[in-house]
Amino acid sequence: MSFMKGIVSGLAGALLATAAWASEAHVAPATDFAKSTVKQWISNDTVINAVKAQNAKHAGLSQGDIDNMDKDWRAQTDAGSKPMIDAVLSNALSGYLRQQKDSTQGLVTEVFVMDNRGLNVGQSDVTSDYWQGDEAKWQKTYSAGPDAIFVDEVEMDESTQTFQSQVSMSIVDPATGEVIGAITVGINVDAL
Numbered sequence: 001m002s003f004m005k006g007i008v009s010g011l012a013g014a015l016l017a018t019a020a021w022a023s024e025a026h027v028a029p030a031t032d033f034a035k036s037t038v039k040q041w042i043s044n045d046t047v048i049n050a051v052k053a054q055n056a057k058h059a060g061l062s063q064g065d066i067d068n069m070d071k072d073w074r075a076q077t078d079a080g081s082k083p084m085i086d087a088v089l090s091n092a093l094s095g096y097l098r099q100q101k102d103s104t105q106g107l108v109t110e111v112f113v114m115d116n117r118g119l120n121v122g123q124s125d126v127t128s129d130y131w132q133g134d135e136a137k138w139q140k141t142y143s144a145g146p147d148a149i150f151v152d153e154v155e156m157d158e159s160t161q162t163f164q165s166q167v168s169m170s171i172v173d174p175a176t177g178e179v180i181g182a183i184t185v186g187i188n189v190d191a192l
Contacts, residue, residue, distance in 0.1 A: 029192040030151045030167040033107075034185070041100050042171045042183050047113060050093040050122055051171055051181040054115045066117060066131050073120075073130030085126055093122025100124075109157065109164055109186035113171065114138055116181055132184070137168040141182040146172045148179075154189050163189045 041047065061069075069084075076082040088094060097111040101124040112123035118133020132138045140150035152166045164186050171181040 024153075026154055026165050026187075026189045026192060027151045030165055030187055030189075031149055033187065033192070034149050034151075034167045034169050037104075038167065038169060038183060038185055041097075041111075042113075042169070043174065044096065046093055046096045047122075047171065047183075048173060048180070050091070051113060051115055052173065054119070054121045055117075055180060058115060058117055058119060061117060066119065066133070069119065070129055070131040074128070077126060077128060084130070088120055088123060089126065091122055094124065097122050097124040107188055107191045109162070109188055111183065111185050114142070114182045114184070116142065116179075118142070118182075121181065132182075137166055137184045138182050141168045141170045142179055144170070146170050146177060146179050157186075165189050 073084055076085050093113060097113065101108045101111050108124075110123070110125045110127075112125075112127055112132075113121045114132050114137075115121050118131055118135075118138040120127060120130050120132070136150060136152065141148040144150075147170070149167065149169045152168070154163050154165045156162075157164045166184050166186050168182055168184040170179045171183055172178065173180045
């Protein structure tokens, strides 16, 4: 009987936690974290230079090109050979993002930066897709202007068994004030 009580108690706790996060209690602290910490990350030259370089490199891409790149990325996530993924994970920006993630002692679960097309420029961990341009994390930041911050709803991450949310914000070129890309940071809301 105590086994069943444990299960019921665990489920009740999960439901209460989900209800609490569903009320968007995470939005204010996630926004504060973005303004105080993530904003510093995205003002770093490593981020700005990498995004600007990829924007120039990808200026001529068609939507068909983007779709093909995304298809290749998705296929590589389960493949033995991952040249496209390895190239992104080994670049200087990805190294910088891993350092920032590690410095948060478990608060941040992932970080990735996107260009002006919504394509990954650098990331701390492998994402399931290469093109984020069709998702709210990019559309509600890059397309919304230089001060945009978007905090997504909380979801249970199966791999870590933690409640997580993503906070995204626009990346601005300090020389021009123009939006050049976006960043998404996964946050363990239990650690907020």
